[in-house]
Amino acid sequence: MKKRALLIIAGLFLLTSFPVTGGSAKVTQPPSQKEEIIYHIFQRSFFDSDGDGHGDLIGIRQKLDYLQQLGVTAILLTPLYESVYYHNYFATDFYKIDPRYGTMQDYLRLIKELHRRGMKFYMDMETQYVASDHIWFRDSYKNPQSRYSDYIIYTDKENTKPLQIVAGISDFKGYDGVTRKLVMVNLDNKEVQAYNYQLFKFWMDPNHDGKFDDGVDGFRLDHMMDNLDNLNRLPHLFTTFWNPLLGKLRNINPKIKIVAEQANWASFGMDYLKDTKIDRVFAFRLAFAIRNFNKAELIKVVDSTLIQTPKGKQQIVFIENHDMPRFSDAVKADPGKLKVGCALNLLIGGIPSIYYGQELGMQGSRQNFGITDANDIPDRQAFEWYKSDTGRGMAYWYKNGPWWQHNNNDVPNDGISLEEEQNNPQSLWNFYRTMIRLRKNNPVLIGGAYKNLINNNDHVFSFLRYEWGKKVLVAVNLSGDKQDVVIAMQSAKQIKNLYGIQPVISENNLAVSLPAYGVAVWAVK
Template identity: 30%
Template sequence: MKHAYLLPLLAGSLALACSPQPETSQQSPQGAASQWPNAVHYEIFVQSFADSNGDGIGDLRGLTSKLDYLQDLGIKGVWLMPIHPSPSYHKYDVTDYYGIHPDYGSMDDFKTLLREAHQRDIKIIIDLVINHSGKDHPWFQDAITGPDARYRDYYVWANYDSVASQLARKTVSLDSDNLTQWHEAPGNEQRYYGFFWGGMPDLNFDNPALKEEIFKVGRYWLQEIGVDGFRLDAARHIFPDDRPQDNHAFWVEFRQEMEKAKPDVFLVGEVWTPAHEAAPYLKGLHSLFNFDLGYAITRAVQSGQADSLVEEHQQIMRFYQSVTPDYIDATFLTNHDQNRIISELGGDIAKAKVAASLLLTLPGSPFLYYGEEIGMPGKKPDPNIREPFLWNLPDEDNIRTSWITPEYALDRRVRPLSLQQQDSASLYHHYRRLIHARNSSPVLALGSLRQADTRQAGVVSFVREHKGQQLLVLHNITPQPVSVALSETEKGFGRTQLATADGALLAEGIVNLPPYTSLILE
């Protein structure tokens, strides 16, 4: 039993220099440098992405029809938020780990998506929500029938008097109300544990039978269906916070079992905690989402202060390297649980461009949140950061979803993709060109990171290096133009590889950067 719970959370369009350049040793054919999982990923809430049948709800056939778009954007991996049957719009309260939500389509539709994605060299990972099930899952519906139920020990139970003595430790604030994490079940004297809310009872991983059941689920999706990996939701909450070593050990065992099923499986974990606490999870997971870097980029662009952004990233990398040198750093700006990046930046497209430039030139395997590339805004509550993707003008958009009336991603605020594709200075083209530049550069895709000697307030500057080749990267994150004198040691960087505005240039050892622009020098 898991009763240990009773023991002690840019301006301008991109240009590859001013005139066409021949391929150099720094470059390779588009996509050759960036190989999955060390590549750019795209997070999709299927419900909001593309509707193929006109019912207003995004579905797998709609997503399949947009794979060419993702391939052209330069995406090599797709993370699907939960696709399993569930009573909620978000689907994190799973009722069948082996099924596809009927609103999204059938298992045949999903297999078609996988086949078509793989033909385009795009991998698919799915959200696997195993910290908890939904309360409507047959396991839990059996468990609440009484202490002798077959699946009772798949969940965590405690007597009310034991719970009451621990409420001060186990109370959290959810949705602005003070709610206990122990919940009443009708007809039961005992209460069950649900870390997030009563609709998602935690599974009991002290029970070997439950653990094997979860391994079976993973094997099914990897071997029988053919997914390429999993995004593991709430990975630090498998066991309570005072049992971190048990959490780490579980993920080691999970990885071993999944690699037996699929040796090249990719496991990326949501461990929403500072990097020094997250790092030990890399003993079992190939990759972790780098929340600290996302916050650091956002703060820097909001304030126009470079501060210690590069040093912070280096510190995070040192934490990770202390556990394993083979980690994959899943970097991102914001995701489905956070206000969208452009809303955090006050709706400023120029700031959004330089934030994207930072993400896509720093080390890591970047994850983009759907709609980020067209500047979709959104602020909590959660449904309003998961609004429909804007493909075309309203009268011409026959694939836009309508399951929710948007409050932020409105046509008067966001130019749809079709219009941005016609404008070389759009945010969409900024993302696309940066992704293609990264995919074509071994140094940007795979290189190490060090702080540049050339430094100036308001300019984020760093050097990327891979197999003896180096790039000097400079980002002006302020609304004013700046001139930066290269240090003596870095005057050898004399050729522009990439500039995000015509006025970004190097002349006689001086780098001139217009507001919110970036320059990469060989």
């Protein structure tokens, strides 16, 4: 949208009609649809129940009261299966839970307790690669006669040269200093396809009783691609692998939800939503736009992301994840910007996802220790439970090594901890709770359509969420200075202040003065 279109003089606005058509997303769900807010946990760093320094499944179960107090309704964990790497990608056994996290019994108790509380569980899966410790590679390497010979893609007949994976990686050093090979699985192999079906089916219903109370509610598909790593060895996976697999899984449980991590973060993921049987993609471009605090960019990206999403599909809206520098690092821990990020994360639309510790303003940014998984440790540090940053449950599994020098958490009394923020009404943590309550008390913020509202200020982003005769208007000051703004409205007979400052209504315009990084939310009648 051109800049001059954003600077229309107050009183000369084109009147906006409701409900809005002309390309806006249509929402058919009633306002009573159930809320969903995902809490994304890097479980090794969340809560350590047994004192070994590693966060675990029992620790998560012990903290479900906390998660419900915050207001989230679902959890997404990074992979649980056994791997030689601390993040559990690149498996050595897809069926075995990493013993540092606990046992299968611990896992089942967590799932059943989540479901008892009305919460959902999403599992991260990455089956297109394995580490060299996996039996498929160990048995087939230099052994063309192995039963697993065609499970791994080799570039020679002697099985001595496995195909390199994404970014040309073949040998990859773990944070423990040990280097192992990473290899690509042959997803065209019929036995591999059958294995994947049985594997996903198992995690959906571990005891095979068809009730799903002990199984996942959905999967996150890590690095999902049609042409894996753009190497043209597996160039057709949407058709040959993913759609057949997901179709079979839906036949087992039609309610299963599938979210793809699109490999191209610069895209909106529309090809995934149109060409595959997934339900959701991650709104990466929106996450980056929120970090930039640029109104014109934000309007363009939100419009493209939300309005173009096909009917029945959804975007996961987030500002942090386990592969990105923390939002607090991106905004230099500015308290106002942290609250703006929270408001946009939770109010703009889609399915919100909160990365553990985001609600505290935890910091951490990727480092460069060479080709090693240690680079991302600063983005995945221990959840800060205590003012002193010491105490039961602190998961400092990474304490030995050079990455500890880049730890942002071990700073006592810095104002960033649950203990320090819970009883502070002005804290970021309490702001997250306020925004989550606002969503739950106003269902239009859960499932309503999105519409940008033109205003006369380059620093104020304003939008409407609407459905079934309900409307909520949100205005956000993207700057560190007070901003006066006039927003175009039509037939606004009554404005109810839900959060922030009461505006003045005059001749179909809404006028308000927003403080630095101020957020205001109003119900419109």
